[in-house]
Amino acid sequence: MWKTALKPRWIAGFVFAIAVSGVFVLLSQWQFGRSTQPEVPTNPATEQVRPLTDTLQPGEFFHGTDADQMVSAQGSYDPAKQLLVPGRLHDGKTGYWVVSAFAVDGAPALTGAAASPQTWIPVARGWVAEPGDAPAPPSGTLELTGRLLPSEAPVPGTAPKPGEATAVSVAELINYWEVSSYPGFVAATAEVANGVDVSAAAVQGELLPLDIGPQPPAQQINWLNLFYSLEWVVFAGFALFIWWRLVKDDYHRDLEESLEDGDEDNQHPEHNQQKVQP
Incomplete structure (x- = not known):
């Protein structure tokens, strides 16, 4: 043949x-x-800054439609309520996220025996290479702007070091800080005090901005x-x-x-x- x-x-x-x-x-x-291409592009509405108090309510379930939304809030940090989350990458280097508690002005107060007079939200302010590089949060009343993200799950079977948390987990952080909190956290993009941006994105230093963009929709x-x-x-x-x-x-x-x-x-x-x- x-x-x-x-x-x-x-x-x-x-x-x-x-x-x-x-x-x-x-x-x-x-x-x-x-x-396998996403049928719907990234929602441009998430890039329009909305007030946090109109977007998410404390004590409620975090809706998937609220994820990635750019939000703003007025309030202040408590320098005593700041933790580091290890194992975070930035430009290929492993370091720490600096997470601080932010008291939200005008936020609804939760009720209950363990509720605090103010309602707080964790804010991932930036990344540092070493724990000693983490600066204290800015003082005074601030206009916070950032991306709203759902709470992470704590890492099971891991005992964090003093001053650290296993993840940006609201359930874990409120136990350290003993405060009432929103069910998510904010990755800060701007922290304006007296008309001046004092965030990691505007001020050069050891604290580097996270630059977390909107997540693309799941491929269908x-x-x-x-x-x-x-x-x-x-x-x-x-x-x-x-x-x-x-x-x-x-x-x-x-x-x-x-x-x-x-x-x-x-x-x-x-x-x-x-x-x-x-």
Whole structure:
């Protein structure tokens, strides 16, 4: 059969089948890429700064629609309520997030035996390479702006060092600070005092800004495009199958013709005798 496949026309047919299969594979890759693309871009509404008190309520569940929202709030820090969260990366280096408690002016006060007179929210103010590099939070009344994020889960089975927390977990932080808190935290982008931004993004120092952008929406699988991508792979294989089938049919035709020629020789043996006479 290889003899048949090496005929010039079938070599040319094989090259053509490979080219067609290559086109089908490229189409399959294109359809597969489309099947995993996010259908909805990042919501631009999250970049419009909204008051924290209008966006999230203390004591309520943190809704997924509130995540990544840029918010603002007036209030003040308590320098005694500041912790470090280790194991955080910044430009490929491992260091600490500096997290401070921010008392929100005008926030609803929670009720209950363990409730504090003021309602607070944890603020991730920036990143430092070493614990000793963490500065005290700015004093006085501030206009805080940042990205609202859901509370992280505490790391189980880990005992944090003094002055540290395992994560930016509201459940963990309120036990250290003994305050009422919002169910999320803010990654600060600006801290304005008396008209001057004193945040890590505006003041050079050991405290570096976090620069946390909006998270892209979860990728959704487009099953129709995924089906099309598999279909193109089948077509690619079918193109090679057709070439192989045509070669096989040609081989069988050659085989049948050679057998027919042999039968004709057997039916007229005198022709063979005449051929061998001197």
